[in-house]
Amino acid sequence: MQQLFPEAPADRSDDLSDDELAELYAADHRPPHPHRPWVLANMVVSLDGATAVDGVSGHLGGDGDRRVFRAIRSLPDVIMAGSGTVVAENYGAPTMTEELRAARVARGQAPIPELAVVSNSLGLDPGSRLFEADHRPIIVTSPTSPVDRRAELADVADVLMIEPAEPATTGVDLGAALTALHERGHRVVLVEGGPALNGQLVAEGLVDEWCVSIAADVVGGTSKRMVEGPALPADHSLTLRRVLEHDGTLFLRYTAR
DSSP states (O other), X not given: OEEEEOSSOTTOOXXXXXXXXXXXXXXXXXXXXXXXXXXXXXXXXXXXXXXXXXXXXXXXXXXXXXXXXXXXXXXXXXXXXXXXXHHHTTOOOOOOOHHHHXXXXXXXXXXXXXXXXXXXXXXXXXXXXGGTSSSOOEEEEOTTSOHHHHHHHTTTSEEEEOOOSSTTOOSOOXXXXXXXXXXXXXXXXXXXXXXXXXXXXXXXXXXXEEEEEEOSOOOOSOOOOSSOSSOOOGGXXXXXXXXXXXXXXXXXXXXXX
């Protein structure tokens, strides 16, 4: 894993082990906000901007992306994803090696992150692997979601119903949701998409950091871009913090200005 633009000391130009990758990402500066967690979005895209092949992202990125993915997943208190992504990618409870668990505990975190699923339709199968583990996921929803589905999912998950800041708001108020997670003691949230969730967060100015893997593939097709929604104003420019490379795939870290 070659560092082309390292924040670490300049002589760190050799390949990085999994433990070194995790240490590198964990050492990045993520200053806390007063009322919400630091929000880190992580996505993999092809060279031509596709976020999925045959509906899933797992075909992109290769071994290097999987290694960086594990390192980034070791950072947050909560991993957040939209229900569409959770279903398409067949999410289960987060897993960590013993080494990563120990590093998290040493930083004052739980051994593994919690998983939060954003859904207003609550079209989730209580029998799916998402709900198999003892580590109950958080279902983030709104007062407009189906009451009967809330009750059903409450048997297998912690249902967090978010009262919107604006009464007329439909869907999940993500700013209020992040505040609620902050009140539960969470300081870093990792967002894994999909594009609609990313778009809403970016539009509301809630993404502090982007980690983007650019796979050395051109796939064509009609896959969505990593942010979906209306055009954004020009003040969403970012600062490049680091570039890593492995087998032609680039791993970029940006922060909001």
